[in-house]
Amino acid sequence: MKKLKTIFMGTPDFAVPCLDMLVKEGYYIAAVVTQPDRPRGRGQKLAFSPVKEAALHYNLSIIQPENVKNDDFYHQIAALAPDVIVVVAFGQLLPKKLLELPTHGCINVHASLLPKYRGSAPIHWAIINGETLSGITTMYMDIGMDTGDMILKGEVPILPADTTGSLHDKLRNLGAGVLSETLQRIAAGTAPRTPQNDAEATYARMLCRTTERIDWHQSATAIHNLVRGLNPWPVAYCKYQNKSLKIWQTRIYNESELCSRPGQIAQITRNGLVVETGKGTIELLEVQPESKRRMKASDCVCGYCLREGMMLE
Known part of the structure; x- marks a missing residue:
């Protein structure tokens, strides 16, 4: 079967397995498009995106536009005459004329x-x-935010111990396999095209600092899921003595216990500390005080004078 002439657009680590798959399965990759180099770290040195690192490894042509709506960028892509453009977590919305090009x-x-x-x-x-x-x-992409007609799906269970980090790793590998089958079906002319039901749509909005802060009036289950969902980035937090306390790992201690003071440290345990919530209690297992390293909550209890009856804000 003829391999499609492809342009790959992606930026973060999540996109790399899809690029790896295209190379290993012998696709002709006319160019890799990724975000411009950005300053990172304490030294604010320019750093390559993970996709650029992979493209350099494979000796692929790289394009890094500041704005994909620029006419020069469009003409550069048009000159490559791609059969298909594959987009995986690229980071910019594509204009209509670019979507209609391949x-x-x-x-x-x-x-x-x-x-x-x-x-x-x-x-x-x-x-x-x-x-x-x-x-x-x-x-198939259109001008909406993830509103295009669906082609194929692959499923994975979310386990009770999963975090955003572990689910990310499962999905990044699954994505390469689903993309492989998708491109094969497109080349063969057998790819399905299923419109989305907008009535069933939900929106995963961008995270903000307000999302990250724990509201102890929520249930123990909701707080536990928030901690899992923000691990390893950007990490849930609360305030303690006017300083930030990041919460890396928790477990539900009692799902239905009635509590009178959400945010109060109810008990010190061998593993850490138990906090009252709006419904139930939650055990903090791994935390990070402001300007300190990540540590077991039990170590934080010993070193930061946390005790029963104190309040987390």
């Missing part, structure tokens, strides 16, 4: 079971909302 359209690999969790943070919100199933959807 013979077989622009194909997106999205980290949710559409139409649920359209938007920029589908993995985070699936965990935060306590979902038990997630997956990958490939779709």
Whole structure:
């Protein structure tokens, strides 16, 4: 079967397995498009995106536009005459004329079971909302935010111990497999095209500082899911003595216990500390005081004078 002439657009680590698959399966990759180098770390040195690192490894042509709506960028892509453009977590919305350029359209690999969790943070919100199933959807892109016709799906269970980090890793590998089958079906002319039901759509909005702060009036289950959903980035937090206390790991201690003072440290345990919530109690297992390293909550109890009866804000 003829391999499609492909342009790959992606930026973060999530996109790399899809690029790896295209190389290993022998696709002609006319160019890799990724975000410009950005300053990172304490030294603010320019750093390559993970996709650029992979493209350099494979000696592929790289394009890094500041704005994909620029006419020069459009003409550069048009001159390559791609059969298909594959987009995986690229980071910019594509204009209509670019979406209509490839013979077989622009194909997106999205980290949710559409139409649920359209938007920029589908993995985070699936965990935060306590979902038990997630997956990958490939779709034909249109000008909407993840609204295009669906092609194929792959599913993975969300386990009780999963975090955004572990689910991310499952989905990044699944995405390569679903994309592989999608491109084979497109080349063979057998790819399905299923419109999304907008009435069933949900939106995974961008995370903000307000989302990250724990509200102890929520239930123990909701707080536990928030901690899982924000691990390893950007990490849930609360305030203690006017300083930030990041919460990395928790477990539900009692799901239904009636509590009178949400946020109060109810008990010190061998593993850490138990906090009252709006419904039930939750045990903090791993925390990070402001300007300190990540540590077991039991160590934080010993070193930061946390005791029963004290309040977390």
